[in-house]
Amino acid sequence: MSDPINRTGLRHRFWERKPLKNMNQHEWEALCDGCGKCCLNKLEDEDSGEVALTRIACRLLDDESCRCSQYEIRHQFVPDCIVLRPDNLDTHAYWMPETCAYRLLWQKKPLPDWHPLISGTPQSVHDAGVSVRGMTLSEFDIPEDEWEEYVIEEPV
Ligand code: SF4
Numbered sequence: 010m011s012d013p014i015n016r017t018g019l020r021h022r023f024w025e026r027k028p029l030k031n032m033n034q035h036e037w038e039a040l041c042d043g044c045g046k047c048c049l050n051k052l053e054d055e056d057s058g059e060v061a062l063t064r065i066a067c068r069l070l071d072d073e074s075c076r077c078s079q080y081e082i083r084h085q086f087v088p089d090c091i092v093l094r095p096d097n098l099d100t101h102a103y104w105m106p107e108t109c110a111y112r113l114l115w116q117k118k119p120l121p122d123w124h125p126l127i128s129g130t131p132q133s134v135h136d137a138g139v140s141v142r143g144m145t146l147s148e149f150d151i152p153e154d155e156w157e158e159y160v161i162e163e164p165v
């Protein structure tokens with residue numbers, strides 16, 4: 010399986026030596042494991058601040074590859090899609106998936122063995138059962154007031 014994310018030409022285990030804020034764009038993008046979980050809609054309780062994950066995916070998520078189908082031009086379709094950067098990770102880490110590489114490194118935790126940067130293949134994410142492959146429904150098909158019925162536990 011070819012990797013939709015360019016992880017070639019990177020220094021061996023660069024994430025263990027380089028702080029997130031010093032990474033270049035290539036290194037930063039390569040950290041994404043391709044799980045697709047951040048592209049699921051979440052419900053946030055305004056009072057408690059608790060975040061619940063649903064299986065209702067953003068309209069641009071490809072359920073098979075778990076990738077954004079229009080990543081480079083996604084803001085034309087989904088203007089509020091977040092551009093994660095080292096300087097806004099503090100603001101977003103609380104809602105990000107437990108296994109998200111950005112969140113793990115932000116928490117000073119190691120990347121798991123199934124991460125494509127370690128396994129050498131994007132397939133390992135699906136084999137480990139941590140991606141959203143085959144489990145999403147499109148936000149086009151489910152009215153927003155029914156999303157509560159589709160709350161799930163994060164696959165980890
Ligand atoms: S949750 Fe993190 S690792 Fe998974 S697709 Fe989103 S940014 Fe990438």
Ligand code: SF4
Nearest residue numbers: 048067069070077090
């Ligand atoms: S626009 Fe693309 S990257 Fe953003 S949430 Fe939707 S599928 Fe994910």
